[in-house]
Amino acid sequence: MVPRTVSVVNMKGGVGKSTTVACLAEALSSEGQLRVLVIDLDPQSNVSMMLAGPDRWAELRNSARTIDEYFNQYVYGGQPRFFREFIASQVSDIAGDPPLDLLISTPEFRYIERHALEKWVSQGFDIRQLNTRFGRLTQSAIENVGDSYDLVLFDCPPGISMFAEAAIELSEFIIIPTIPDYVSRLGIFAFRKRAIRSMEQRRFTEDRIWTLITKYEESNTLHQSEAALLKDQFNVFDTVVPQAETIARAAEWSDARRTLDQKYGEAANVVRRLAAEFRERVGLI
Amino acid sequence: MIDKALSGLFKVVTEEAAANPTFARRLEDSLAKFAEDHAAARRAGARIADFHPHIEYPKATPEAFRKRLGGFDATELRMIVAKHRLDPAGTLKPRASKKVLVEHVFNAAQKRAERDAKLFEY
Numbered sequence: 001m002v003p004r005t006v007s008v009v010n011m012k013g014g015v016g017k018s019t020t021v022a023c024l025a026e027a028l029s030s031e032g033q034l035r036v037l038v039i040d041l042d043p044q045s046n047v048s049m050m051l052a053g054p055d056r057w058a059e060l061r062n063s064a065r066t067i068d069e070y071f072n073q074y075v076y077g078g079q080p081r082f083f084r085e086f087i088a089s090q091v092s093d094i095a096g097d098p099p100l101d102l103l104i105s106t107p108e109f110r111y112i113e114r115h116a117l118e119k120w121v122s123q124g125f126d127i128r129q130l131n132t133r134f135g136r137l138t139q140s141a142i143e144n145v146g147d148s149y150d151l152v153l154f155d156c157p158p159g160i161s162m163f164a165e166a167a168i169e170l171s172e173f174i175i176i177p178t179i180p181d182y183v184s185r186l187g188i189f190a191f192r193k194r195a196i197r198s199m200e201q202r203r204f205t206e207d208r209i210w211t212l213i214t215k216y217e218e219s220n221t222l223h224q225s226e227a228a229l230l231k232d233q234f235n236v237f238d239t240v241v242p243q244a245e246t247i248a249r250a251a252e253w254s255d256a257r258r259t260l261d262q263k264y265g266e267a268a269n270v271v272r273r274l275a276a277e278f279r280e281r282v283g284l285i
Numbered sequence: 286m287i288d289k290a291l292s293g294l295f296k297v298v299t300e301e302a303a304a305n306p307t308f309a310r311r312l313e314d315s316l317a318k319f320a321e322d323h324a325a326a327r328r329a330g331a332r333i334a335d336f337h338p339h340i341e342y343p344k345a346t347p348e349a350f351r352k353r354l355g356g357f358d359a360t361e362l363r364m365i366v367a368k369h370r371l372d373p374a375g376t377l378k379p380r381a382s383k384k385v386l387v388e389h390v391f392n393a394a395q396k397r398a399e400r401d402a403k404l405f406e407y
Contacts, residue, residue, distance in 0.1 A: 189404040225337065225369045232340045233401075 003037070003149040004282045005142065007171040009195075012187030013158035016177040016214035018046040019247060020274075021155040023264070025051065027275035029098035030260055034150040034284060036098075037087065040067060040105035041164055042157035046251075048104035051091045053253035060088050060104050068109040071163075074137055075116045083141040084148070095257035101149070113162050134166040142170065150284060160191055168198050173282055176234075177214045177241075180226035188234065210281065211236045212274075215243040237281075239274040242267065329361045338369055339401075342394035350394065354387040362386035369393075 008017045021038055028034040040048045048057050060066060065086045073080055091102040120130055142152055154167035168174060174195050178184045188211060196206045211234040217223050230236050241247070246265030254263070261268045279285055302309040336357075342350050357365065362383060366372050371393040377386070 186404070193406075221368050222370060225339075228337045229339050232337070 002146050003142070003152045004173070004284060005152045005154070005171045006173045006175060006282065007154040007156055007164070007167045008175045008177065009154075009156035009164060009168065009191070010176050010178060010184070010187045011159060011190035012178075012184050015179050015184050015187065016212075016241065017158075018042065018044075018050060018155050019251065020175065020177045020212060020214065020241070021047050021153050022050045022251070023241075023247075023271045024275055024278055025100050025153055026092050026094050026098065026263070027260060027271050028151065028279070028284075029092070029100035030094045030096060031272065032275060032279060032284075034099070034279075035101075035148060037101045037103070037145065037149045037152045038091075038155060039103045039152060039167075040155050041109075041161070041167055042105055042155055043107050043110040044157065045105045045107065045109075047155040048102065048106075049253070050251050051100070051102050052088060052104055053091075053093065053255075056088065056091065057104055061106050065104070066109070067103050067105045067163075068112050070103070070141065071112050071116070071134075071137065075112060075119060083144040087145065093254045093257055094263060095259055116162075131162060131165055131169075134162045135169045138163070138166040139170055151282070160194070168195055172204070172208065174199075174209045175212055176209065177212045178230065179215045180213055180223045180230055182226070185226060185230065207235055209235065212239075212241065213237070214241040216240045217243050237274065237277055239270065239277050241270060241274065244270075325360070326364075329358075329364055333357065333361050333365050333368065336365065338365060338371070338390055338394040339397050342398050347391075347395070351387065351391055354390055355383075359383040359386055362390060365390055366393075 008021050010017060025036045025038050029036045038047060038051060040046075045057070052060065065088060067086070070081075070083060070086045072078075087101050087103050089101045090097050090099070092098055092100045094100075116134075117130065120133070125133070154164075154171065156164040156167055176188050176192075178188055192209070195209050199206055199208055211230055213227050213230060213236060216227060227240070244265075244267045246267045249265070250263045250267075260271065264271050298312075302312055336353075341353065345353065354362065359382070363377075363381075363386065366377065366386065366389065371390055377389055381389070
């Protein structure tokens with residue numbers, strides 16, 4: 001079975017991309033019994049830290065099981081390793097060992113693209129060929145593990161890197177977390193056309209590109225006004241993620257295993273609603 | 286602590302209202318005005334609740350949009366301006382007429398629609 005592939009992306013930082021990925025991954029794997037793989041494409045490594053915890057993240061980094069090491073072998077050569085060897089199994093501090101796996105990122109990941117560009121451009125490749133190459137590497141990676149998962153979630157960095165481009169090219173669906181304010185909305189426009197083109201090239205339509213309203217403050221009239229406008233102009237999730245201290249606190253690793261309710265507190269039901277709506281939208285019922 | 290302080294305050298006010306008819310009358314007037322203003326604000330809020338200028342403008346002809354704005358009174362138009370932050374530089378005078386307010390909302394919605402159209406071509 002081929003897993004569903006979904007990219008979570010916005011040109012703007014701080015809109016809740018990593019949090020969205022973590023929430024969905026944890027809810028879908030722990031309560032939805034889906035086998036989920038999260039691939040962290042952001043050198044900030046936030047979702048890696050959130051899902052693996054700092055100790056395991058350091059172990060994985062020390063044992064060279066990172067996204068940068070995976071791509072490194074194609075840039076620098078060396079003993080090839082299968083994609084599945086890089087993946088950390090059963091991450092998350094949610095109790096019950098949910099089937100949630102992760103490929104972590106590290107701050108070094110930001111250098112890979114630059115090194116690859118230097119090397120491959122000097123070999124005569126142009127940017128389009130490099131994009132194709134990154135895309136193929138990512139696709140073959142997913143094919144290598146496809147049977148093991150129902151869902152692959154890409155956490156993309158702010159801005160558009162070649163890796164994010166590859167993830168978008170590969171994804172069947174795109175989620176754009178957006179705070180309902182002016183600059184966050186600009187982040188949608190900044191790559192919307194690019195995403196639509198990618199969808200159309202694969203004979204998909206733009207109804208596979210969804211906006212998720214995040215960090216919503218109910219009493220904030222700006223948020224009310226902009227959220228209504230977003231719903232009118234884009235394909236927006238019915239579920240709205242509120243600005244909640246419990247969601248921000250959930251990002252910190254707990255050595256003791258906890259339930260979804262303990263982790264997300266009063267926002268746990270929002271996380272569940274989001275996961276249920278997501279399942280319906282991607283057809284994983 | 287605060288509950289005791291408030292309880293003490295209300296006790297003083299209650300006793301004064303019982304002993305001082307002038308104070309009681311002024312208190313009644315003040316409460317009545319508050320209730321009246323509050324009810325009017327709620328009615329106006331309900332009237333504009335489903336009206337979003339940036340959503341409605343592209344869906345109507347300019348004339349129809351302007352006519353719709355004309356259906357609101359000055360208070361409601363001021364609420365629309367405040368809710369959707371249509372006067373970020375504070376150019377509207379506090380006692381701006383309904384005509385001025387209609388034009389202001391119209392221009393703000395028109396400009397936003399023009400800017401958004403460009404963004405969709407980003």
